[in-house]
Amino acid sequence: xxxxxxxxxxxxxxxxxxxxxxxxxxxxxxxxxxxxxxxxxxxxxxxxxxxxxxxxxxxxxxxxxxxxxxxxxxxxxxxxxxxxxxxxxxxxxxxxxxxxxxxxxxxxxxxxxxxxxxxxxxxxxxxxxxxxxxxxxxxxxxxxxxxxxxxxxxxxxxxxxxxxxxxxxxxxxxxxxxxxxxxxxxxxxxxxxxxxxxxxxxxxxxxxxxxxxxx
Ligand code: SF4
Ligand code: FES
Numbered sequence: 001x002x003x004x005x006x007x008x009x010x011x012x013x014x015x016x017x018x019x020x021x022x023x024x025x026x027x028x029x030x031x032x033x034x035x036x037x038x039x040x041x042x043x044x045x046x047x048x049x050x051x052x053x054x055x056x057x058x059x060x061x062x063x064x065x066x067x068x069x070x071x072x073x074x075x076x077x078x079x080x081x082x083x084x085x086x087x088x089x090x091x092x093x094x095x096x097x098x099x100x101x102x103x104x105x106x107x108x109x110x111x112x113x114x115x116x117x118x119x120x121x122x123x124x125x126x127x128x129x130x131x132x133x134x135x136x137x138x139x140x141x142x143x144x145x146x147x148x149x150x151x152x153x154x155x156x157x158x159x160x161x162x163x164x165x166x167x168x169x170x171x172x173x174x175x176x177x178x179x180x181x182x183x184x185x186x187x188x189x190x191x192x193x194x195x196x197x198x199x200x201x202x203x204x205x206x207x208x209x210x211x212x213x214x215x
Contacts, residue, residue, distance in 0.1 A: 001108055002124055008044040012051045014069045015044055015058065022065035023091070023115060023130040031057035062093045063115035063128065078112045082158035082174040084191070086140030086201055091115040091128035092191060096174070097157040100126065103164045116160070116168060120195040125214050126162045136195060140179035144199035147186025151175060165213050167203035168193050176201060 004019040028036035034048035035057070046054055051070055058066045059076055067074060082096030094114040101107050108126070115128040119136035122129045151173040158172040167190040175185040178201075190203040194212035197204045 001127060006042075006044075008042060008046055010046045012070065013046050013054055015046055015054065016067050016069075017044060018065045020124055020129065021063045021115070021127055023063055023128055025062055027060040027062060028057055028066060031060055059113075062087075062113060063091075064111045064113035076112055080155065082172060083177055084170075084174055084201075085177045086118075086138075086179055087115075088140045088179050089136050089138055090119075090132045090140075092118050092168075092201065094158070094160070097155075099157055099159045101159060101161050103162055105161070108162075114160075116191075116193065118191070118193050118195065118201065120193060120212060126160075126168065126193065138195075138200055140201075142176070142178045142182050142184055142201070143197075144202050144204070145184040146199065146202035147174070147176065147184050147189040149187030151185035151187060162193075162214065163190070165215075166194075166207050167191055 002020045006017050008015045029038060032049055032053060035046060035054060036044055055068060055075055058068045078097035079095055085093040087093050094116060095112060098111055098114055099107060100109040116126050117128045119132040121131035121135055153173050156172050158174050161169040163169055170189045170191060173187050175183050177183050191201050192203045194207040194210060196206035196210045
């Protein structure tokens with residue numbers, strides 16, 4: 001998993017942007033075009049807006065590519081409940097108190113916002129790098145409901161563990177939200193990240209059939 005972080009600052013705020021996590025969803029450009037202008041260099045300039053407006057838009061970035069500091073601290077707090085939204089033809093958009101760990105348990109990332117590859121094509125697994133664009137066809141509905149356990153205790157963190165050559169293992173209270181607004185809640189499950197499951201968004205073992213590799 002790679003990072004490429006750029007920093008933009010003025011007297012009030014420091015905005016950071018991780019190019020490797022940006023999939024050009026454009027929530028920032030649409031939210032505050034004077035600050036986030038892809039046709040300008042540098043493309044982020046905090047000067048034209050106040051800190052509150054920048055904070056609001058930074059926290060809309062679904063991938064966590066954008067973060068900010070005010071007075072040396074990140075003002076963002078984790079939402080009360082963890083959720084994973086299925087983006088049509090695209091990634092799993094995670095919001096919550098999230099810890100991403102590898103198959104050995106080493107922490108890859110702690111964040112409140114993440115976009116996780118579910119098509120199998122990203123070169124920056126387990127994060128999405130935009131490779132799904134035009135190459136992955138899935139409307140993001142629940143073809144199965146395979147979360148077990150009680151999602152109560154929503155304040156608990158959500159741990160997502162990457163299985164080598166296999167799914168994303170969810171541990172902790174979470175609600176999975178489909179594009180048709182149907183939901184599935186629980187504490188334990190395996191989410192497909194190879195793109196081949198017939199039980200999307202959950203793993204059905206198809207990664208073995210297609211010899212999916214995550215190396
Ligand atoms: S909102 Fe985030 S992912 Fe979307 S273009 Fe802006 S920085 Fe990139
Ligand atoms: S990771 Fe896709 S079926 Fe298991």
